[in-house]
Amino acid sequence: MSEYNHNTIEKKWQTKWEETGLYHADIDKSKPKFYALTMLPYPSGNLHIGHWYAMTPSDARARFKTMQGYNVMFPMGFDAFGLPAENAAIKHNIHPNKWTYSNIDYMRDQFKTMGAMFDWRREAISADEKYYKWTQWFFIQLFKHNLAYRKFSQVDWCPSCNTTLAREQVWGDDRVCERCGTPVIKKELNQWFFKTTDYAEELLNFDGIDWPERVKTLQTNWIGKSEGANVVFKTESGDDIEVFTTRPDTLWGATFMVIAPEHPLVEKLITEKSRTAVEEYKEAAARQSDIERESTSKEKTGVFSGGYAINPVNGEQIPIWIADYVLMSYGTGAIMAVPAHDQRDFEFAKKFGIEIRPVIVENVEEIPNPDEMEEATIAKGFMINSGELTGTPGDKSIKTVINYIEEKGIGKGSVNYRLRDWGISRQRYWGAPIPMIHCPKCGVVPVPDEQLPVVLPEDIEWKPTGESPLKFHPTWKKTTCPTCGGPAERDTDTMDTFMCSSWYPLRYLSPDYEKGPFDPEEYNYWYPVDCYTGGIEHATMHLIYVRFFHKALRDMGIVKGDEPMMQLRNQGMVLGEDHEKMSKSRGNVVAPDVLVDKYGADVVRAYLIFFSRWEMGGPWDSQGIEGTARWLRRTWTLFTDDPQENAGTASAEILKDLRRKIHQTLESVTRDFETFEFNTIVSSFMELVNFMYKARVEGAEKTPEWDEALKLYLLMLAPVCPHITEELWQQIGHDYSIHKHSWPIFDAQAAKEDEVTLVIQINGKLKERIQVPAGLNDQEAEKIAMASETIQSNLEGKTIRKVIVIKGKLVNIVAN
RNA sequence: GCCGAAGUGGCGGAACUGGCAGACGCGCGCGACUCAAACUCGCGUUCUCGAGAGGGAUUGUGGGUUCGAUUCCCACCUUCGGCACCA
Numbered sequence: 001m002s003e004y005n006h007n008t009i010e011k012k013w014q015t016k017w018e019e020t021g022l023y024h025a026d027i028d029k030s031k032p033k034f035y036a037l038t039m040l041p042y043p044s045g046n047l048h049i050g051h052w053y054a055m056t057p058s059d060a061r062a063r064f065k066t067m068q069g070y071n072v073m074f075p076m077g078f079d080a081f082g083l084p085a086e087n088a089a090i091k092h093n094i095h096p097n098k099w100t101y102s103n104i105d106y107m108r109d110q111f112k113t114m115g116a117m118f119d120w121r122r123e124a125i126s127a128d129e130k131y132y133k134w135t136q137w138f139f140i141q142l143f144k145h146n147l148a149y150r151k152f153s154q155v156d157w158c159p160s161c162n163t164t165l166a167r168e169q170v171w172g173d174d175r176v177c178e179r180c181g182t183p184v185i186k187k188e189l190n191q192w193f194f195k196t197t198d199y200a201e202e203l204l205n206f207d208g209i210d211w212p213e214r215v216k217t218l219q220t221n222w223i224g225k226s227e228g229a230n231v232v233f234k235t236e237s238g239d240d241i242e243v244f245t246t247r248p249d250t251l252w253g254a255t256f257m258v259i260a261p262e263h264p265l266v267e268k269l270i271t272e273k274s275r276t277a278v279e280e281y282k283e284a285a286a287r288q289s290d291i292e293r294e295s296t297s298k299e300k301t302g303v304f305s306g307g308y309a310i311n312p313v314n315g316e317q318i319p320i321w322i323a324d325y326v327l328m329s330y331g332t333g334a335i336m337a338v339p340a341h342d343q344r345d346f347e348f349a350k351k352f353g354i355e356i357r358p359v360i361v362e363n364v365e366e367i368p369n370p371d372e373m374e375e376a377t378i379a380k381g382f383m384i385n386s387g388e389l390t391g392t393p394g395d396k397s398i399k400t401v402i403n404y405i406e407e408k409g410i411g412k413g414s415v416n417y418r419l420r421d422w423g424i425s426r427q428r429y430w431g432a433p434i435p436m437i438h439c440p441k442c443g444v445v446p447v448p449d450e451q452l453p454v455v456l457p458e459d460i461e462w463k464p465t466g467e468s469p470l471k472f473h474p475t476w477k478k479t480t481c482p483t484c485g486g487p488a489e490r491d492t493d494t495m496d497t498f499m500c501s502s503w504y505p506l507r508y509l510s511p512d513y514e515k516g517p518f519d520p521e522e523y524n525y526w527y528p529v530d531c532y533t534g535g536i537e538h539a540t541m542h543l544i545y546v547r548f549f550h551k552a553l554r555d556m557g558i559v560k561g562d563e564p565m566m567q568l569r570n571q572g573m574v575l576g577e578d579h580e581k582m583s584k585s586r587g588n589v590v591a592p593d594v595l596v597d598k599y600g601a602d603v604v605r606a607y608l609i610f611f612s613r614w615e616m617g618g619p620w621d622s623q624g625i626e627g628t629a630r631w632l633r634r635t636w637t638l639f640t641d642d643p644q645e646n647a648g649t650a651s652a653e654i655l656k657d658l659r660r661k662i663h664q665t666l667e668s669v670t671r672d673f674e675t676f677e678f679n680t681i682v683s684s685f686m687e688l689v690n691f692m693y694k695a696r697v698e699g700a701e702k703t704p705e706w707d708e709a710l711k712l713y714l715l716m717l718a719p720v721c722p723h724i725t726e727e728l729w730q731q732i733g734h735d736y737s738i739h740k741h742s743w744p745i746f747d748a749q750a751a752k753e754d755e756v757t758l759v760i761q762i763n764g765k766l767k768e769r770i771q772v773p774a775g776l777n778d779q780e781a782e783k784i785a786m787a788s789e790t791i792q793s794n795l796e797g798k799t800i801r802k803v804i805v806i807k808g809k810l811v812n813i814v815a816n
Numbered sequence: 817g818c819c820g821a822a823g824u825g826g827c828g829g830a831a832c833u834g835g836c837a838g839a840c841g842c843g844c845g846c847g848a849c850u851c852a853a854a855c856u857c858g859c860g861u862u863c864u865c866g867a868g869a870g871g872g873a874u875u876g877u878g879g880g881u882u883c884g885a886u887u888c889c890c891a892c893c894u895u896c897g898g899c900a901c902c903a
Contacts, residue, residue: 213820213821214820214821214897214898217819217820217821217898218819218820218897218898218899220819221818221819221820221898221899222898222899224899224902226902226903228903243903244902244903245903246902246903258903298901300901323901324901325901325903326901326903327901327902327903329902330902330903331902331903332903334903335903336903337903338903342903343817343901344901344903345903347901416902416903417902418899418902536897539898540898540899610828610829610840610841611828611829611841611842612828612829613829613830616821616822616829618828618829619827619828621827621828621841621842623827623842623843624827624828624841624842624843625842626841626842627840627841627842628841630841630856631840631841633855633856634856637856668832671832675832679828679829679830679840680829680830680839680840682840682841683829683830683839683840683841684839684840685840686839686840686841687839687840690840693857757836759835759836761835761836761883761884763883763884764835764882764883764884764885765884766836769836801883802883803883804835804883804884806835806884809835809836810835810836810884812835812883812884813883814883814884
C-alpha cells in the first residue's frame with residue numbers, strides 16, 4: 001500500500017501530457033468534431049476560484065465528449081486589453097504591456113495546475129499584434145459594409161476610468177460604471193458606433209440554438225421590442241412632429257403632445273411669451289443627473305412650449321408641452337399624450353389641468369367622468385369618441401386604426417426597439433487602435449489592409465486626462481491620407497474590449513494565421529462552437545455582441561450559419577463561506593492555489609463539481625471539501641491496498657450485485673454528463689465506492705467482476721479527476737493514456753434489478769414494503785399486498801373500494 | 817411597476833415520466849483502533865409523541881386536480897437577478 005501523494009502524481013502527469021501532446025486538437029475528418037469553449041479570462045494576475053468553478057466542469061465535459069468518440073477542441077486564451085492594465089500603469093508606473101504579459105505567464109502556469117485538456121498551441125491573446133491586426137480588419141469590414149459609423153452624441157462617461165461606456169456597461173439604479181462602481185456622467189463626444197440595431201429583430205430569434213431560457217429572456221427584454229404605429233402631427237407652422245405609440249387606437253384621446261427638452265423643434269415652437277419659461281426648463285433638465293431625470297417616482301415636470309399641433313385624425317388643435325419624462329433617445333423624442341389611458345400622461349394632465357378624454361371603454365353605457373378618474377384606464381372594450389371608428393371592438397382596434405392612418409397617409413404601423421447601437425470608442429491607450437484616418441480633404445478614411453495592424457506606440461505618458469493618451473503622443477497620430485497622400489491624423493481612440501472578445505472563438509482556430517483572421521480549412525472543420533460555457537453576467541453584453549458580430553460577418557460572407565454557438569450553459573457563482581459574494585474587503589476569498597497545494601487539483605475539481613448545482617452556484621465550505629478529499633483517498637485505497645484475506649470468496653450474488661451497481665452508475669453518470677448535472681456524478685461515485693468497500697469485505701476482490709468494476713470506475717472518473725485516474729490506470733497495468741480510452745459500454749442486462757421493493761399504500765399512505773421478484777404481474781402484486789399481515793390488520797373493518805397497481809412499483813388500496 | 821429564477825433536515829444539496837421524500841456530502845452522536853491525538857474504520861442521525869412496538873406531522877403559505885403531488889393547476893408570501901417615465 002502507498003500513500004496518495006497528489007503533488008507528485010499531478011506534476012508527473014501534467015508534464016507527461018505536455019511532452020506527449022496528449023491534448024492537441026487537430027483536424028481529423030474520420031471523427032465527428034466537437035468545439036467546446038469556455039469564456040476566456042481577463043489577465044488580472046490571479047486565477048480565482050470562480051475561474052475554476054466555470055472551467056473544471058467544462059473541462060470534465062469536454063473530456064467526456066472526447067471519450068465518447070468526438071474530436072474535441074477545448075482552447076484557452078486571454079482577453080488581454082482593458083483598463084486595469086492602464087490603471088496599473090498610472091498607479092505603479094509599469095507599462096500595460098509588461099503588466100499584462102507577466103500576468104498571462106503567471107496565470108497560464110496556474111491554469112496548468114488545473115489539469116485541463118486545453119490545447120495551448122491554440123492560445124489566443126487579444127493584445128498580440130497578430131491578433132488585433134484582425135480586430136482592426138474586422139472594424140474596417142464593418143465600416144465598409146455600413147455597419148460602423150461615427151456620430152457626435154451624448155454618451156455615458158465614467159469619470160474615474162476616464163472613458164466612455166456602452167449602455168450595457170452602465171449598471172443599476174445608480175447608473176454606475178460596470179467596472180469601478182463610479183456614477184457615470186453624460187458627455188458629448190464624437191464616437192464610433194456599430195449598428196447592432198440593424199439586427200434587433202434577428203437577435204430576438206433563438207431558433208435552432210440550445211440556450212438557457214434565462215439568457216433568452218434577458219436578451220429579449222434588453223432588445224425590448226414594441227409594436228405600434230408612427231403618426232405624423234403638424235405644427236401650426238407646418239412642421240412635422242412624428243410620434244411613436246403602442247396604442248394608436250387611443251389617437252382620438254390625445255389632448256396634448258409632449259416633446260423631449262432636447263427635441264430639435266423646441267426652438268421653432270417657442271413664442272415671445274413662452275421663451276423665458278422654456279429656456280429655464282431646458283437648463284434645469286440639462287443640469288439634472290440621469291438618476292434624477294429617470295426616476296419613476298419623481299413628480300412630473302414640464303412647461304408649455306407656446307406652440308400647438310393638429311391631431312391628424314380629428315383636426316383638433318392641441319398644445320405641445322416640453323417635459324423630461326419624454327426621452328430623446330427612444331422612439332422619435334415626441335409623444336402624443338392620452339391621459340385617459342396612459343398613467344404618465346394622466347399624472348401630467350392632472351397637474352397642469354389638461355383635458356382627460358376617455359376613448360376606450362369596457363361598456364358603452366358607462367362612460368367614466370374624467371373629473372372622477374383617479375388613474376388612467378387600460379380598458380379593452382370599445383372605441384368611443386373616435387369619429388367614424390367609434391364602436392370598433394378592442395381586439396381589432398389597433399389593427400383597424402393602423403389601416404385607417406395608412407390609408408389617410410398620416411402614419412404607418414411600426415416597431416421600436418430599446419436596443420441602441422453599440423458605442424465602441426474608448427479614450428484610452430490599452431486597446432486596439434481604431435484603424436481610421438481623419439483627412440482634412442477626404443474625410444474619414446480606413447487604414448489600408450496592407451498597413452495593418454496600426455500598432456500601439458510603446459512610449460506613452462501616463463496622465464489621467466480624460467482623453468486618449470494616444471492624442472498626446474508627439475508623433476503617433478501623424479500620418480498621411482491613403483487616398484490623397486496629404487497630411488492626416490489617426491483616430492486616437494481605441495476599441496471597446498468587447499470588440500476583441502466578439503470574435504475570439506474564430507482566432508482559436510488558427511492563432512498564427514496570417515492570410516486572414518482565421519484559416520478557412522480549420523473553420524470548415526471546427527465551426528460553429530458546439531458548447532459554450534460561462535457566466536450569466538454576460539447575457540446582455542458579450543453574448544449579444546458575439547451574436548451580432550457573427551450575423552454581421554455572415555452577411556459579409558466571412559462566416560456561415562446564423563449563430564456562432566449552438567449550445568450555451570451558464571454556471572452560477574461560488575460565494576464565500578459567509579454566503580456573501582467573495583471580495584477582498586470582506587476577507588472571504590478562497591484561493592485555488594492554496595487548495596491545490598493542500599488537496600490536489602483532482603479534489604478541488606471534484607469538490608467544485610459536487611458541492612452545488614452548477615447553474616446555481618453556492619457558498620464555499622471548507623469542511624465540505626474534506627469529504628471529497630476523503631472519498632478520493634478511499635478511491636486510492638481501493639486500488640492500492642493489499643487484497644483482503646478472503647479475496648475471491650464472494651458469493652455469486654455479491655458479484656452480480658457489484659456488476660449491477662457499476663452499470664447502474666455508468667448509466668446515471670452518462671446521463672448526467674449529457675445534461676450538465678455534474679453534482680450527482682460525484683455523488684454516484686461516492687455511492688459506488690461505499691458499495692465497493694462493502695463488497696470487498698465480502699471477498700469480491702480478485703474476481704473478473706471486481707476488475708471490471710475497477711476499470712469502469714476509473715474510466716468514468718477520468719473526466720472529473722484526470723490525474724489520479726491516469727496514475728491508477730497505469731498501476732493496474734493499462735497503457736498510457738486513460739484519456740485516449742473510449743467511454744465504457746453500458747450493459748443494460750447487468751444493470752437490471754431482479755428484485756424490486758413493492759410499496760403498499762392504503763389511501764395513498766405508505767404501510768408496507770415487500771421485496772418481490774422483478775417482472776411481477778399486477779394480479780400477483782395485488783395478491784402479495786393483500787396477503788401481508790400489516791395490510792390485513794390495517795384493513796380491518798374497512799371496505800375496499802379500489803386497488804391501483806403500478807407495475808413493479810406499488811399497490812395502493814383505496815378503502816374506507 | 818414589468819420580466820425571470822428559486823424556496824426541501826442544523827447546513828450544501830438529491831428525487832429520471834405524478835408513485836418509498838431527504839440519495840451523496842458536511843456537521844453532530846455513539847463505538848473500534850491508539851499511551852494519546854490526528855488519520856482510518858463501523859453504526860446512527862427530518863421533526864415530534866412513545867420506555868418500546870408503533871403512531872402523527874413534514875418539501876415557503878393557502879386552495880384545487882388525482883387512488884396518490886417536492887413534481888401538474890390557481891392564488892399568495894419571501895429571497896435573488898435583470899429591466900424600468902421605453903410612449
